[in-house]
Amino acid sequence: MGSTQLPPGTDETLAATSAAVAASGEPVEMVQLLGPDGKLGTDPVFSDYAKRIDPEKLRVFYADMARIRRFDQEATALQRQGELALWVPLTGQEAAQIGSAHASQPQDYIFPTYREHGVALVRNVDLAELLKQFRGVSNGGWDPRGNNFHLYTLVLAAQTLHAVGYAMGIQRDQKLAVAGDSNDPKAAVIAYFGDGASSEGDVHESMVFAASYDAPVVFFCQNNHWAISVPTEVQTKVPLANRAKGYGFPGIRVDGNDVIAVHAVTEWALEHAREGRGPVLIEAYTYRVGAHTTADDPTKYRELAEEAAWREKDPLERLEKYLRTEGLADEAFFEQVQADGDELAKYVRSTTHGLEVPDIRDSFANVYAEAHPLIAEEQAWFEEYSAGFEADQEAAN
């Protein structure tokens, strides 16, 4: 025994305290309505929100999930054939994205990370435009204001702060609108990010700012369990939803493979935000079935059994079971969904081949919004330099 011997009883106290602290980090209850068996359960709070979803809406959920999965397969194939530089698959996360996106209203603004193809679909983004970034013909692609769906961001978590700032802008707009007697509907913001991004400092700062100003923002974390090869356990010791408590706003863990529960929870959270009650964190507990990107090899870091277990919880299969059991969709519906998916795949394939390679002059044009002498000088040099080649070409002819 050295001089650091502990006083009597301390180790027991320490053990008991540690156990209590650890217990506080036990998984929170997860909101689930539609189980993997395709049966609809109840939830004391969110069943009321689920009741708003009529059969037609459920069929739209299914059709969108199936279409985006088909799109995902097509984009993966395009990457394998060298048509895309990279692809970021979403298979497994369809319910989290389709369910949450359908809970948003047109006036809500959405900040995605880079895997939210399902959200893009619901927001009517042309999926061929979405592929521009992955084909290397644009660093954006679509008009963010056209659909209130922001550009993808590769620097993790940067957009969570933009989302909070945008939400702070909405608050100010509402004050100005009251003064000007506007009839604009109330709006909120959704910030999508993953379990890996939750470790970034910007997520922390965004939650601090959102809480401080009661910003109308919903943080939607898709916990897909793997940040490339690093598991969630390395990102956090407590369920991610629990972190919200520390900032002073509600955090909910929802079964991210249950499109009904995701929709119900997100609809509640958006209403909460729009009504000026402050931010909400939703942790959609889901799984990235495929690779992180087409450059990744998940067999190097995770067990096939784990993937297989999650396939049992597949979001499409469980909704299909429910629709069939309840007689809400017939065989013709499912055939039509498949045909629509094939049509979408065909469209994406043909438009990808046709995506135009931009002229570098477009890049000169958009570095600054206002005239800039250095840009003008460099572009003039480039024009002269290019003209030299053309003159050589003409001389050769």
Add this chain to the structure above:
Amino acid sequence: MATMTIAKAINEGLRASLKSNPKSLLMGEDIGHLGGVYRVTDGLIKEFGADRVVDSPLAESGIVGTAIGLALRGYFPVCEIQFDGFVYPAFNQITTQLAKIHARSHGRLTVPVVIRIPYGGGIGSIEHHSESPEALFAHTAGLRIISPSNAHDAYWMIQKAIECQDPVIFFEPKRRYWLKGEVDVENAGLSEDPFKAHVVREGTDATIVAYGPLVPVALAAANAAIEDGRSIEVIDLRSISPVDFDTVEESVKKTGRLIVAHEAPTFGGIGGEIAARISERAFLHLEAPVIRVGGFHMPYPVAKVEEDYLPDIDKILEALDRSLAY
């Protein structure tokens, strides 16, 4: 014509912008009730309220990141970073996001954010309170960087920065905050274009280019050089990105000699860029190589020895001697 300090001129400029543009707002730590650690925002929260003068959490990335979101929603945020050495936590938001959103959106989105940074040494302060990081930002396309050297410019340049559709980093020469000067609040004059350099003293034997805190030093050196019978032209660059090379080139074609002085380390700095460009543009007019006067390649030294680090009149005169010796 009113006489005021640079700090007061910025305060008045901010006040004018807050008044004229209901969508402009200030954000930063301690800028509200305290009025900023340098009192540059003094009294503004009383006049415009906490929604327009936002005392933010202590988080530089958060300040700039939320400002980007506000700008995307149609606002004109002006962020205050408390000291130069504290801007680095926001470096990611500034260089990977703020600078690039206009380009990434094919020109569909603009982010008219202004970032105010008190910068430079000479105030006897401790570590991280005296740095000149302008070259780090100037290397990033998409940002504009300006630095006033007098009260009139300070009053107008901050307003022009807020009006600008591009992101602007506004470096405030903190050791000159209390420098008084005349401000014409009716007429911007040459300040109408904040990205244009000013010839603040005409001369024929050599040109000294400086900006921000070193403009008074360059002027003092030019005055001292009269004793040796030398006529020195002094240019206040004002804009660090873009650099107004036309004005510098024109001056060098007249004088044949160029000295660039700034507090930042000379290696990889703005002075090197000016030297290279002017060598390309006016090689046959140069009577001597362009000489840089700046900081050493070391972390900003402790306050008790900063006088040995900072460019002063003697260092500029020494550079002039070397230039004129060719």
